[in-house]
Amino acid sequence: MKINYSNSNLMKTTKFFLGVFFCLTLITSCSDDDTPPPVLEEELITNVTLTFTNDADATDVVVMGSVAPDGQDGASTEVITGSFTANATYSLNLAITNASETPPEDVLNDDIIPEGDEHFFVYAVNGINLTMSRDSDDEDGADGNKLGVKTTWVAGAAGTGNVQITLVHEPEGADDSDEWGSVTGGSEDLNITFTGAEIQ
Amino acid sequence: MKHNLLIVVMFIFSTYHAQSCKYTFIGEVTDFHDGSPMSGATVHIESLNRYTTADINGKFSIKNLCNGKLILVISHVGCETNRIEIDIIGDTFKKIDMEHHLEELDEVSLRNKGTKTTKTAQETVIKDDVLERYSSLSLGDALKEVPGVSSINTGNTIVKPMINGLHSSRILILNNSVRLQDQEWGIEHAPNIDINSANQISVIKGAGALAYGGDAIGGVVVIKPSKIVQKDTLFGRTILGAQTNGRGYNISSTLNKNYSSGWFTQLQGSYRKNGDFHAPDYNLTNTGLDSKGFSARFGKTAFQSGFEAYYSYLNNEIGILSASHIGSVFDLKRAINTGQPTVIKDFSYDINAPKQDITHHLAKASYYKRFSNFGKVTFQYDYQNNRRLEFDVRIGDRKNTPAIDLTLQTHTILADLNLDANLNRKFNFGIMGRYQDNFANPDTGVRRLIPDYDKYDFGVYTTTEWRIKNDLVVDTGIRYDFNRIDAKKYYRKSRWEERGYDDDFSDIIIEELPTQYLTNPIFDYHNLSASVGAKFYLNDKSYVIGNYALSSRPPNPSELFSDGLHHSAARFELGDLRFDKEVSNRVSASYNYNTPKFNLSAEIFYNKIEDFIYLIPFDFISTIRGPFPFWEYQQANTELYGIDINATYNLTNNWQLQNRTSFIRGYDLENHIPLIEMPPFNTMNQVTYKNTTWHNFSASLKSEWVSEQNEYPDFNFEVTDQLTGEKCEIDISTPPPAYHLLHFYSEATFNLSEKTSLNVSFGINNLLDTSYRNYLNQLRYFADDLGRNVTLQIQLNY
Numbered sequence: 001m002k003i004n005y006s007n008s009n010l011m012k013t014t015k016f017f018l019g020v021f022f023c024l025t026l027i028t029s030c031s032d033d034d035t036p037p038p039v040l041e042e043e044l045i046t047n048v049t050l051t052f053t054n055d056a057d058a059t060d061v062v063v064m065g066s067v068a069p070d071g072q073d074g075a076s077t078e079v080i081t082g083s084f085t086a087n088a089t090y091s092l093n094l095a096i097t098n099a100s101e102t103p104p105e106d107v108l109n110d111d112i113i114p115e116g117d118e119h120f121f122v123y124a125v126n127g128i129n130l131t132m133s134r135d136s137d138d139e140d141g142a143d144g145n146k147l148g149v150k151t152t153w154v155a156g157a158a159g160t161g162n163v164q165i166t167l168v169h170e171p172e173g174a175d176d177s178d179e180w181g182s183v184t185g186g187s188e189d190l191n192i193t194f195t196g197a198e199i200q
Numbered sequence: 201m202k203h204n205l206l207i208v209v210m211f212i213f214s215t216y217h218a219q220s221c222k223y224t225f226i227g228e229v230t231d232f233h234d235g236s237p238m239s240g241a242t243v244h245i246e247s248l249n250r251y252t253t254a255d256i257n258g259k260f261s262i263k264n265l266c267n268g269k270l271i272l273v274i275s276h277v278g279c280e281t282n283r284i285e286i287d288i289i290g291d292t293f294k295k296i297d298m299e300h301h302l303e304e305l306d307e308v309s310l311r312n313k314g315t316k317t318t319k320t321a322q323e324t325v326i327k328d329d330v331l332e333r334y335s336s337l338s339l340g341d342a343l344k345e346v347p348g349v350s351s352i353n354t355g356n357t358i359v360k361p362m363i364n365g366l367h368s369s370r371i372l373i374l375n376n377s378v379r380l381q382d383q384e385w386g387i388e389h390a391p392n393i394d395i396n397s398a399n400q401i402s403v404i405k406g407a408g409a410l411a412y413g414g415d416a417i418g419g420v421v422v423i424k425p426s427k428i429v430q431k432d433t434l435f436g437r438t439i440l441g442a443q444t445n446g447r448g449y450n451i452s453s454t455l456n457k458n459y460s461s462g463w464f465t466q467l468q469g470s471y472r473k474n475g476d477f478h479a480p481d482y483n484l485t486n487t488g489l490d491s492k493g494f495s496a497r498f499g500k501t502a503f504q505s506g507f508e509a510y511y512s513y514l515n516n517e518i519g520i521l522s523a524s525h526i527g528s529v530f531d532l533k534r535a536i537n538t539g540q541p542t543v544i545k546d547f548s549y550d551i552n553a554p555k556q557d558i559t560h561h562l563a564k565a566s567y568y569k570r571f572s573n574f575g576k577v578t579f580q581y582d583y584q585n586n587r588r589l590e591f592d593v594r595i596g597d598r599k600n601t602p603a604i605d606l607t608l609q610t611h612t613i614l615a616d617l618n619l620d621a622n623l624n625r626k627f628n629f630g631i632m633g634r635y636q637d638n639f640a641n642p643d644t645g646v647r648r649l650i651p652d653y654d655k656y657d658f659g660v661y662t663t664t665e666w667r668i669k670n671d672l673v674v675d676t677g678i679r680y681d682f683n684r685i686d687a688k689k690y691y692r693k694s695r696w697e698e699r700g701y702d703d704d705f706s707d708i709i710i711e712e713l714p715t716q717y718l719t720n721p722i723f724d725y726h727n728l729s730a731s732v733g734a735k736f737y738l739n740d741k742s743y744v745i746g747n748y749a750l751s752s753r754p755p756n757p758s759e760l761f762s763d764g765l766h767h768s769a770a771r772f773e774l775g776d777l778r779f780d781k782e783v784s785n786r787v788s789a790s791y792n793y794n795t796p797k798f799n800l801s802a803e804i805f806y807n808k809i810e811d812f813i814y815l816i817p818f819d820f821i822s823t824i825r826g827p828f829p830f831w832e833y834q835q836a837n838t839e840l841y842g843i844d845i846n847a848t849y850n851l852t853n854n855w856q857l858q859n860r861t862s863f864i865r866g867y868d869l870e871n872h873i874p875l876i877e878m879p880p881f882n883t884m885n886q887v888t889y890k891n892t893t894w895h896n897f898s899a900s901l902k903s904e905w906v907s908e909q910n911e912y913p914d915f916n917f918e919v920t921d922q923l924t925g926e927k928c929e930i931d932i933s934t935p936p937p938a939y940h941l942l943h944f945y946s947e948a949t950f951n952l953s954e955k956t957s958l959n960v961s962f963g964i965n966n967l968l969d970t971s972y973r974n975y976l977n978q979l980r981y982f983a984d985d986l987g988r989n990v991t992l993q994i995q996l997n998y
Contacts, residue, residue: 036652036688038713042598042645048824068824069715070692073647073765073772076824100715111596118595126923164923169527170593172543185542187527187593191826193922 044071045107046099048192050165052090052153060085064163064194071100076192083198084130084155092132092151094121096167096190112167113149116140119189120174121148121167122181128161128197130154133179142168142183145176155199164193221266225292229258229274232297232503234621235573238276241298246271246283274298280503297572299503301623315400317422319665319675320733320747321408322788322803324846326401328426332995333945333961336441336450336472339373339393339401343421346403348803348844348862350879353977354388356477356986357489357518358556361391362976363405364805365840365864365878366418369756373421374412376497376510378564378582381610381636383650385756387978392514392560392586394493396439396452396470399426405805406786407729407751410661410677411616411630414729415753417784417809425510426456428464428501433457435955438996445965445989446487447547448474462506465498475549476519479984480971485545486522486552491515505569512562519551523982525593528826529919532770532981533930541983553591553599561585575619575627584610592646604649605641610634624667628677632659638757649764650757651689658682663731671737681727683754689761690716695774705777725754725781745790755779759813759833766831769978773815774832782811782835796850803844811835812868814876817915827919838875840866854891860884865911873913880909880935880975899946909935909975936980939972941965959995964988 046068054060061082068076084090096108112119120142123132132153134146141147168174172185229238237258244251245262247270254260262270270286279298286294316323324346334342340351340359350362360367373380373391382392402422407413409420436455442448450472458464470493477484492515499508523541526532535542566580590604616630634657640648663677688710696702696717711718733747755775762775788805812835819830842864849857861883866875888900915933920926947961969988973980 035711035718036640036648036690037642038690038716038718039642039647040645041647043594045824066824070694072823072825074692074694074823075821115595124923126925162923169595185523187525187531188825189527190824191528191530192824193826195922 041071041098041100043107043111044098044100044105045096045190046071047095047097047104048165048190049095049097050163050194051093051095052084053093054085055089055091055152057085057088060088062090062197064197066192066194069100071098072189078192078194080194080197083200086155086158086199088155090153090155092153094149108149113139113147116147117142118170119147119167120145120171120176120181120183120186121165122183123148123151124164124166124180125197126162126164127159128163129156129159129199130161130163130197131156131179134176134181141176142171142174145174145181148176148181158199160196160198162193162195163197164191166191221264223265223267223288223291225262225265225270225286225288225294227254227260227262227272227294227296229254229260229276229296229298230572231301232299232570232572233301233575233623238279238298241274241276241279244273244275246273272296317402318404318409319673320735320745321731321749322405322745322747322790322805323408324403324801326403328399331395331398331401332439332959333963333993334395335439335452335470335993335995336443336448336991337395339391339395339398339421339423342395342401343403347801347846347860348405348842348864349403350862350882350976352387352877353974353979355484355487355518355521355524355977355979357474357487358388358390358520360387360389361421362879363403363419363421364807364842364844365866365875366807369753370416370418371421372413372416372419373423375423375512375562376425376564377566377580378510378562378584379413379612380562381584381608382558382560382586383588383606383608385758388520388556389558389588390516390518392516392558393423394468394470394491394495394512394514396454396493397425397468397495397512398423400424405803406747406788406807407749407784408731408733408747410663410679410729410731411628414659414661414679414681414727414751417751417753417782417786417807425466425495425497428462429458430462430501431458431460436998438998439993440995441991441993443474443989443991445986446474446477446489447549448472448489462500462502463498464501465496467496469494473549476545476547477986478547480969480987481984482540482544483547484521484983484986485541485543485548486519486550486555488519488549488551490517490551503570505567507565507567510562510564510566513560515559516556517551518556518558520554520556521979521982522552522554524979525554526770529770529828529930530826530921532932533919533928535982536931553593555591557589557591557602559585559587573621575617575621578614578616578618580612580614580616582610582612582614584608586610598645601644603644603646605644606650607639607641608636609639610636626665628661628663628665630659630661632657632661634658647764648690649762651687651761653685653687653757655686656682656684673735674733676730676732678730679728681725681729683725683727684722685754685757685760686722687720687757687761689719689721691719691763692716695763699774699776701777721760721777723760723777727752727754727781741795742791742793745788745792747786747788749786749788750784751786752781752783754781755813762833765828770828771817772821772828772830774830776833779813779833779835780811782809782813784809798850799846799848801846805840805842807840809838809840812838814838814868816871817917820917820919826922829917836868836870838866838868840864840875840878854889856888856890858884858886858888868913874911876913876915877976878909878911880907880938882906894948895951896949897946898948900944902943902945904941904943906939906974908938932981935975936973939970941970941972942967956996956998959993959997961991961993961995963991963993965991 048066050064052062098105135150138146138150167190168186171183229241239256241254275281338359340361343349343361404420407416438453441450452470454468475488477487495512497510522543564582568578570576586608588606589602592603612634619627636655659681661679665675708719709717729751731749737743786807790803793800815831844862866878886902890898945963949959
């Protein structure tokens, strides 16, 4: 007798809870069919272009371009067009953009230069006779140094080698006294090497 | 109202029949859980001050009664005394239920007794007196009291428990019978538990406890709040603590109000904070923590039925070592080569990016009813909301926008039927349904690490426990789980093709964008788990346990969908949609010897895991941040085996020696390499002096030896410095050298009054300020572990 009573009670409660569960599942599955929007990626850098223009001859241009369609998280391709003329002086024009947006977002002018005190460009070459200096009207960078956006490059004797550009975010210490620049600490937002640059 | 009416009616009756005192009351005393008669029960007729005893059939009679109220106090050896009022209306018969087996029915456990949850699993219980020492630390720290349990850390405040070499999704954590759902798949995702809300923690190695889940390949951690005592009482506890390392402080308070009617309420709150920790030689900049916890319980507990409502809140803001934020493998190489963090600043309480800010809400309602000669039915509903914000080092206005913003909501209902009418043949059945929704906020401006998904789980289980003989208990269980994950994920076209999904999963694309596909993967998993175990008492001092458990775990969202950069490890991590569940076969055996002088527990296990999912490096990619290694989740057959020993020896009444040792090995049987991040051999030796006559004074000196891990996979990689063409090796694999630490701890308790006592404890961790690095700390590339820490804690019990 007692067991019967308890069983029917149990059945009732079980039915109730099962009911609650099915309602819950129905409600949630109906309301949740919306499609998530794609994320508008910020801080994405897809194109880094270094354009060297001969101060004496505006048609003498060397372009080093790095393209990474998926930004920092994807593969990149580096291409150099043109070659330096021995003993000529070049001004470097830097462009850092996010081409995944239309029109492309100017990361250099919108994000990096306004936060110059947290950034620092470091350049390096290997096997090629190039020297560089930071212009007097260069932007302000970390630790009271010149950021390295406006620079002048001098090509020496003919040869072939590599050119590297590094952008360091929040370096602990930065030093531009040798013009190329050096840092301690921080994290590298860019580290691109263009191989096979040529001086003719 | 009804009751009042009854009394009025009774009153009228009794006045009418007051003169005729010739009625007989017959009572029958039965054992509630199985209905058996309780012979020999003592019956005290309080209103008449007479005594009688129940006969062999549990029956007794009282003659020459008048109509009216009769108060009986029935007692029986081993039972809770039962005081009842009976209304006599003429000759009356009443069946009186007593419960003789409260302990066997898990209804009563004396304070500090440390009741185990399982019979034949390798289970260790940590009691409140030990947990109180960890008031300023985390769950993962406290669990290391159990031999064979270590932790995988990210710094010193993100501490994930690791049981016999396994962690994260392979460990279930139950907080007040609610399975924690807090994105536990991530190695930097510490369990959202406030240790101060726990009264007892059980660690069960392996998947022996099927009622909690079938996927506990590593083990189960069962966290229980304090048991409710059925009496009128108000008591509480307040803990205040301070630590020198990190200039930390913590406060925690618990207040309990119980009534003899079974009603209870409990409130608990805690707050802890620390600033930058320091290693022996430098500050660990940005390692502060700010933690707030609150929980409330109320309900009614009685033998036959009861309910509970529970809510807990926990918010942790955790700073992550500044120096661990790196951009490229060259940064990682510099960090490894310099041997000290690249960012060292003066002490501060500030918590800056990188940091985590996690909020966890847990609400639960449960109800149980016990039916005579049948068993106990329990229903439970719980809801959890876990919000995880991770702030990365970003530029511009985005500084205050998290890079990860995930909200995980989980609803679970549970029904459990425990048939314990026959204490020698207990059966347990249960059914579970769960719905989970993950939402990844797109406003982060960073691609989603984990996609939006809905997850449905359904489980049924049955377990049984047979006492074959007095010295032999056998238990067995089987469980089936169904899991469905229904996600909406964006894949970059380049990744989609690189993974080869264009061949296998072209049908799940629901929308094409210029550079990416929106896909709708829906996967179903069927998991079967089972366990069988036996416990045999060799004699009154020792017993052996043998256990076999089969468990299977479906891949977690991270293993399926990962697709991005893991910052502090400077690597890409890729999941795989093709994964199937991993299946573990674990056999274990334990030997226990207990005498007042000497205690020994030795546990061995062998765990063969098919299709074990773990990360392996496989390729390189050239990015605008330089070359990056690619790591992908792979499935491989693996084996783990080990032994854990715990021994205590009382030299005299005052002096005690303790040893805790564990040894484990793990191998990938397909690639013929050791498994990564296996705890190295470690042994702890402790000498304790105790004197109960000096205010329960105790002092102990602990020596902790952790050897170098010699069995590790060589995942070092070479990168070419593209500028110079030089090759350099990045040594991410070599484990740090062995280390030895000394710790001191002492405490005393002062009774302030009959009901209040004050416990004062003083400790020094890393007494010699030894510099060391821990193989199981993810930040070991960047900085040393903690230096000396002097702690003081005051606990007031009232």
